[in-house]
Amino acid sequence: MGKQLKPTESELEILQVLWEKQKATVREVHETLAQTKDVGYTTTLKLMQIMYDKGLVKRDESSKTHVYEPLASREKTQKQLVSRMVDTLFQGSPAQLVMQALGQHKTSAGELEEIQRLLDNLKNQ
Structure with a gap:
């Protein structure tokens, strides 16, 4: 990476x-x-x-x-920081990170739809 x-x-x-x-x-x-x-x-x-x-x-x-x-894009920096966070704080479990984030912050209907599309795409891979 x-x-x-x-x-x-x-x-x-x-x-x-x-x-x-x-x-x-x-x-x-x-x-x-x-x-x-x-x-x-x-x-x-x-x-x-x-x-x-x-x-x-x-x-x-x-x-x-x-x-x-x-020098680095916002997206690249976000990806690296999230990856590091998943590894160090959530024992390698992205699901734990997502559940923590969704449980602690208000999520709009549009964001939930976007998350659902991402989940559907991941299931179909």
């Missing part, structure tokens, strides 16, 4: 911003994060530098203001 991504919770928050914006400066990321949490600009800068070193983001250094973008 390639290199395993292991972003921290704070790094995931930054990745969420970058996935939405596709590309952003540290200031743009910081301003977005600051709308919902108390975070310092230098903290955001340091985290994004660490993310660059870890290979989570790439950085365009062609201008004075560096522009960052995510």
Whole structure:
């Protein structure tokens, strides 16, 4: 599956911003994060530098203001994190993860229909 991504919770928050914006400066990321949490600009800068070193983001250094973008897609990151969660928290049982998620969170009728289609497809394979 390639290199395993292991972003921290704070790094995931930054990745969420970058996935939405596709590309952003540290200031743009910081301003977005600051709308919902108390975070310092230098903290955001340091985290994004660490993310660059870890290979989570790439950085365009062609201008004075560096522009960052995510290296892995949201979907790839979600797949790797869910796989790791199933293995470490649910003893390899995806069913346990699904039951826990559905039992703890309100699910819309549309989401339930989508889940049912997925289950039907899995049964038919």
